Amino acid sequence: MYTAVLIKGKTYSVMGHVFLLNQVKEIEKKVFQYLDGNEFFACKEVKAPADDPKTDEPVKEEEEPAQEAKTYTETELKDMKKDEQEAIVIDLGGDPSQLKDKSERIAYILEHQEKAGE
Structure with a gap:
């Protein structure tokens, strides 16, 4: 298993x-x-204990799709900070630098999460 920060x-x-x-x-x-x-990241390899046959990988596989499938409401998005909204825009394949303000980010997310869910 590997981690990055x-x-x-x-x-x-x-x-x-x-x-x-x-x-x-x-x-x-x-x-x-x-x-x-990469100077922007701290990366490391995390070794699983030798006596523990199970790893975190199956749990991660279950978590990721649930996180990607999350449908945000307009109210949830309004309560988020700018960097949280930008991360969602990036997840949906967008470029946050092309969106001028909070309302454009929210509109983009609402529109594109519907398309991603179809």
């Missing part, structure tokens, strides 16, 4: 993962290899 910047999206500042995130080996050595 964004230590510089606000958000970073790579290979289907969206990182928020100081958030520890489990990643695959190929993502680890890509990010290891």
Whole structure:
């Protein structure tokens, strides 16, 4: 198992993962290899105990789709901070720098999460 933490910047999206500042995130080996050595990340390999045959990987596989399938309401989005909204925009394949303000980010998320759910 591998983990990465964004230590510089606000958000970073790579290979289907969206990182928020100081958030520890489990990643695959190929993502680890890509990010290891990047000054914006602290990456490490976490060894599972030798006597414990189960790993966290199956749990992660169950968690990720639920997180991607989350449908946000307009009220939830209005209560979020800018960087949280931007992370969702990135998850939906958008570019937050193209959206001028909070209302545009919310409109983008509401529209694109409907398309992603279809």
